[in-house]
Amino acid sequence: MVGELERPLAARRGPKHDRQAANPRGRAGAPLRRWPGATAALLATLLAPLSSSAQSGPQPAPEQPAPAPSTPAEAAPAPARAQSMEVPVSEAVRQEALMHFEKGFALLNEGAWSPGLSELLLSRKLFxxxxxxxxxxxxxxxxQRYDEALDMFETYLRDFPVSGEEREEALRQIAELRTLVGTIELVGAETGAVISVDGQDRGQYPPIRPLRVPAGNHMLRVFKEGYDPFVIRVDVAGGQTKNVQVTLRRLARYGSLRVIESSGKPVSVSIDGIVVGKAPWTGxxxxxxxxxxxxxxxxxxxxPASASVKSQSVTTLSLLAEELDAVLHVEPVPIGASVWINSVKVGDGVWIGRLKQGTHRVEVRANGYLADAQSVTLSKGGRQKLRVSLDRDEDAEVWSKPPKLTLDATASFLIAPTFGGDLASGCGEACExxxxxxALGMIHGxxxxxxxxxxxxxxxGIFAVQSLENRTASVVPVGVPPVPSAGTANDALRLGGFLVGVTAGYHVGERFPALFRIGAGALLGEVRDERAGTFELSRTPVAVEGxxxxxxxxxxxxxxxxxxxxxxxxxxxxxxLRLSERFELSAGVKLLMLLALRKPxxxxxxxxxxxxxxVATYPAESVMGDFALMVAPGASLRYTF
Incomplete structure (x- = not known):
């Protein structure tokens, strides 16, 4: 960002003091420029094309070398060349441009950046x-109007001849600004739809030039007659492009508005911050x-004025255009709060617009916050930025819904990849x-x-079954040498038990609510294991006849x-889905994670x-493991007392 000036501009006039004119510089290294003898030099620049155009049509002033900005006192006067004009400009207009330039430069030197800029822009518009x-x-x-600054530096290099050092400085500024500016890329809008960013008209869709904006949060509006406006807040990063899919829907209920400028002045009509056409306008x-x-x-x-449109009827609004001497920039916090100027709602989010000089009432409102109304006094030719931060309304319904008791019952289908334990460990290639x-049933209060x-x-309560067939197993004969007899076994497992625990959760949403909850507790139960198998004999069998x-x-x-x-x-x-004020039906999934206190x-x-x-015995094998994971998708009915 360009910082404060290092040296004040010499306020006195005359050849001696013209040669000592300062060249102030900001922190970002971009100096304000005023060459020695600036008044006479600029006047010569402005008048040169006039004298030549009287003889052979409009011609640009002859090119003269410009001095390096850091050594103005050592060089001869070198005015900047004016941009070529297709239509000759009168001497009066050129002198007016010179007057606004001098006034703007003096204001910038004093740190009055906004009014100084206004004077320079007017000077540029004239010549x-x-x-x-x-x-x-x-x-x-x-x-901090970085996108406009970038455009202006690019215009400076494109439209005027500059020295090598000046070009290097401008290119450095452009490189820095491009890291502070992003681009909005619109997709899918209706052809001819009007685009507005932060209340500023940005042309029609598809845009001819990239929609550059300073990095940050912006309010984007896209409007076309006969459609609901598309309004969205977008965050754009510096040096990046933000793609926005635009969907315009045809109006379901509509009326007509006719806007007239009562004195017949040529003016454009802006509706809800978007330029829609010229007055008189009907849409x-x-x-x-x-x-x-x-x-x-x-x-x-x-x-800003308010117009109320009624269904299937025509509303006529007659306004008188007059001189608006000041600019107001309102930045509400939270960013989506609505802004009202003199009791007229001008939109949601940042608002920038022209007003008369004098005192105006600015009000900012947002759901869940205390409204804030302020009086702001605007000076003639001034541009004022007003940041309004709202305090949270702790008594607002959005923050302070009444507490309530709830009861819900959940029925779930249970899926367990494995019960684990020694039985699962013995299930090899031949095992199935x-x-x-x-099933899992739960009641939550x-x-x-x-x-x-x-x-x-x-x-x-919980119930689950699992079977294992042809798993590797063994038995130990009783009363004979304790040599294990190898074989295979089949197990039919059935888990049953009760769960009890505590929960914590977060419930959000009204029409389509969501619940995020976690519980912890104990499962107590038993695992029924029905087992049969085939095993080798440990003693040599005796054949029976036949x-x-x-x-x-x-x-x-x-x-x-x-x-x-x-x-x-x-x-x-x-x-x-909320069925009524007290009943809510939902579907979801639960993970049941079991950690053994006592393995079955x-x-x-x-x-x-x-x-x-x-006789023989089976070894003492665990039929479930130290850890088991089960998935339980299901439905729930909730009642609020």
Whole structure:
């Protein structure tokens, strides 16, 4: 950003003091430029094309070398060449341009950047010169209007001859500004739709030039007659392009508005911050209140006015355009707050517009915040920026919804990839293991604060089954040498139990609510294991006449009921639909994560028939692991007391 000036401009006039004119510089290295003998030199520049045009039509002033900005006192006067004009400009206009330049330069030197810029821009409009263009670019950067500063520096290099050092300085400024400026790329808008950024007209769609904006947050509006306006707030990063998909929908309810300028002045009509045409103007708009302003040449226009459009009828608004001497820039916080000027709503978010000099009432409103009204006094030719920060209204409904008691019941389908434990570890290539399937039912009771945060209790039941076939297993004969007999076993597992715990969650949304909740507690239950298998005999079998001796025996089905104790966590997310004031239906998914306090383990003392070996026992194997994960998608019905 361009900083404060290093040296004041010599205020006195005369050849001696002209040679000592200062060349102030800002922190960003962009000096304001005023060459020695600036008044006489600029006047010569402005008048030179006039004398030549009297003989042979408009001609640019002859090129003269410009001095380096850092050593103005050592060089001869070297005026900037004026831009070529297709139409000759009168001497009176040129002298007026010179007057506005001198006034603007003096204001910039005093730190009055906004009014000084206004004078320089007016000087450029009357007769563009190199010096006015350069200093206008410096002032725009100082005012943080980075996109306009970038355009002005590019215009400076494109339209005027500059020395090598001046070009180098301008290119450095352009490189820095491009990191502070982003681009908005619009896609899908209707052809001819009008584009507005932060209340400033940016042409029609598709735009001819890139929509450059300073990095930051901006209010984008796209309007076409017969359609609902497209309004969106966009964040644009410096040096980046933000793509915006524009969707314009045809109006469902509409009326007509006719806008007239009562004195017949040529003015453009702006509706809700978007230029829609020239007065008199008639167009179709949505039903409701609209903000209307007129803008003419220079400072001619009207302050914001309100027009109420009624369905299927024509509303006529007659306004008188007059001189608007000041500019007001309102920046509300929060950024989307609505802005009212003299009791007329002018839009949501940042507003920049022309007003009469004098005192105006500015009001900013936002849901959940205390409205703030201020009086601002604008001086003639001034540009004032007003930042209005709203205080949060702690009593507003949006922040302080009443607390409530809630009760909901959830039924879920349960999926468990595996129960884990020793049984799952023994399931090799020949083993077949099914996915665990079951059901989970939970009841939640809670206390929900107005913010949506809530705490509560939960309880429920769980049921799940899983089977393993042909897993590697063994038995140990009893009363014979304790040599394990290898074989295979089939297990049918069934988990059943109760859960109880505490919960914490966040509930948000009205029509389509969402719930984010997590519970923690204990699962107490048992795992029923029905087991059968085929195993080798540990003793040599004796053949029976007519039959072949078997070397294996079939273990008859046995059932064990080992107890299970787990700690659980069950995070869940649910999205729903409000059925009435008290009832809400939702669907979601819960993860049930189990961490063992006591693993369910087969009773290793249980005896089973073992053929000629007599009896045997299965080893004490865990039928569930230290950790188990289950997924439970389901539906829930919630009641609010």
């Amino acid at each position: 563009p010169t190199r010096i006015a263009t350069y200093n206008a670019a410096v002032a725009l950067r100082k005012l 179709i708009l949505s039903v409701g209140d609209h903000e209307v302003t007129l803008r003419g040449e220079g400072k001619v226009g009207t302050q 293991s099914s996915i665990g399937l079951g 809670g206390y929900e604060f107005g913010s949506g945060f809530g705490v509560g209790l939960e309880a429920g 039959e072949q001796a078997r070397t294996t025996f079939d273990a008859a089905p046995q059932v064990d009921f080992p107890w299970a104790a787990y700690i659980y966590l069950d995070p869940e997310v649910r999205f729903g 383990t087969w009773d290793g003392t249980r005896a089973i028939p073992a053929g000629i070996d007599g």
